[in-house]
Amino acid sequence: MAIKETKEFSRGMRDVVAAETTISFVDGENNKLYYQGYDVDDLAGRVCHDETVYLIWNGDLPNLKQLRGQQRELVGEMRLPDGIIRLLRDIPSHAHPMVVLRSLVSAMGMVDPEAEDNSLEANLRKRVRVTAWISTLIAAYYRISQGLDLLEPDPEQCLSYNFLYMFRGREPDPEEQKAMDLLLMLHTDHGMNASTFAARVTASTLADIYSATASALATLKGPLHGGANQHVMEMLEDIEHPERVDEFIDTLLDQKKRIMGFGHAVYKGEDPRAKHLRTASEVLCSRADQARFYEMSHRIETLVREKKGIFPNVDFYSASVQHALGIPKEFFTTVFAASRVAGWTAHVLEQYADNRLIRPTSKYMGLYGRKFVPLEERP
Ligand SMILES: CC(C)(COP(=O)(O)OP(=O)(O)OC[C@H]1O[C@@H](n2cnc3c(N)ncnc32)[C@H](O)[C@@H]1OP(=O)(O)O)[C@@H](O)C(=O)NCCC(=O)NCCS
Structure with missing residues (x-):
């Protein structure tokens, strides 16, 4: 027996309005x-x-x-x-x-x-x-x-x-305090x-x-949410030197791997938070004698923008900022x-x-009307 399922499905609930908020x-x-x-x-x-x-x-x-x-x-x-x-x-x-x-x-x-x-x-x-x-x-x-x-x-x-x-x-110190507040x-x-x-x-x-x-x-x-910042740092440590960025990123893209700290489910262009953290990263990394982490990050950003058309999100420069802060x-x-x-x-x-139980539904894609067979009769 087939029952026609009419509910609309939005993969990842994109554009589904789940709440009203003023925050x-x-x-x-x-x-x-x-x-x-x-x-x-x-x-x-x-x-x-x-x-x-x-x-x-x-x-x-x-x-x-x-x-x-x-x-x-x-x-x-x-x-x-x-x-x-x-x-x-x-x-x-x-x-x-x-x-x-x-x-x-x-x-x-x-x-x-x-x-x-x-x-x-x-x-x-x-x-x-x-x-x-x-x-x-x-x-x-x-x-x-x-x-x-x-x-x-x-x-x-x-x-x-x-x-x-x-x-x-x-x-x-005041510069660290400023970066941490930001x-x-x-x-x-x-x-x-x-x-x-x-x-x-x-x-x-x-x-x-x-x-x-x-x-x-x-x-x-x-890693697709807050865990991305740790993965960005692991990538920077793997790359080690700014000269190795191009080869490393090309390999990841050829293998169709995701570049951590890039892309966003909502922003069509640059995540507005990323540009402030980029500036903080440049300042803090040079002060902490870690300019290469900023240089590598900046080169990755340029390459991924050029080759994939996607932009850094909040987690990308957060990695080098936190590293420079000693975390x-x-x-x-x-x-x-x-x-x-x-x-x-x-x-x-x-x-x-203003509560109402959040209880979405799903689009059922399984079987209907199957004939029950008792345990002792199953093959
Ligand atoms: C954040 C994220 C999950 C949003 O994903 P989304 O809006 O659901 O986008 P999709 O997963 O549908 O990806 C759309 C396309 O962009 C590509 N893409 C998205 N982010 C990518 C990334 N970071 N690196 C490489 N390709 C990426 C996908 O491979 C896909 O390509 P395709 O259509 O050729 O298959 C995604 O960008 C991502 O995985 N980013 C890396 C993890 C990250 O930084 N998370 C922190 C988010 S603040």
Whole structure:
């Protein structure tokens, strides 16, 4: 028996509108990104990460008093519960940092007494907590895995400063601080990307904010999403010298392999975030005596544009920027997460505020009307 299936299928759900949002807008036709109506090109280099978090969460840029207030709240929540530190100390030091982060954000849902309180008041507190905890978790896992002491955050400083300080054990200089703020600010939110969609699907079941964040982290990990930045660094390390770029890229393209850090599901041309990170990469790499990483990246960009007509995305220059900041490549995607958590939690609260269970359908392509055969009669 054949039943005619009439549902429309969009591969990868392209152009399917899954939610209404006021948080950010990815204008793929014009290669623009807006946070709460502000063009990210206007914000880049002019606002710090904490200001962007405030904007994404509250809909407006903060005044100085509001910024300080949020900073105190965030840094005040950076201390990890003892139970989480004990878990961190038991994790094998070779575990991938994204696996650790995904698992321990889930574990936070066990130790936070407010985890199951889904009131707006509790959720506003939990979004601050999970955002602050993620930065500390990444730094703490790195230091424990290296046999180093854990460091306390400085209450007078912002989240990005404290992240770099608690991770590396030395204060960022002004140029590093500027680059870190830019990097984090550019990753804060990005429309209905895969991890944000995952967070919203989980939130739409009215599961708690830690469950939604764990779903988002699991989704961010893949190389077609946030995991791409680590793969870009691996490619740069494989290439080694700028003179080897052409041969290396030609081989990848001949083999029809994907070049990590290139292409985008929405932007038709250049990802607006990439150009800001390109500039940061040039400055930081030359200062850190790593000019070859910028040179290789720039040559790859030129070649891939010429030969394939595709442009770098946010992950491409993020790799050389993070490398110049002294962050090991295995941690690159966790830094993406440390920023994007502000966007995820904003979307989770937006979903709760006007919720309907997200439950798409599928186009059935299988068989119909098969005759059942009992176990003992099957050949
Ligand atoms: C991001 C990405 C998944 C978007 O993919 P998409 O919009 O679904 O595009 P498709 O996978 O349908 O690819 C369209 C075409 O472009 C090609 N393409 C896309 N990205 C490519 C890349 N990075 N390198 C080489 N070719 C690429 C595909 O091979 C395909 O070519 P074809 O039509 O000849 O088969 C894709 O560009 C990609 O895999 N990029 C590399 C991973 C990455 O950097 N991810 C981070 C995203 S921010």
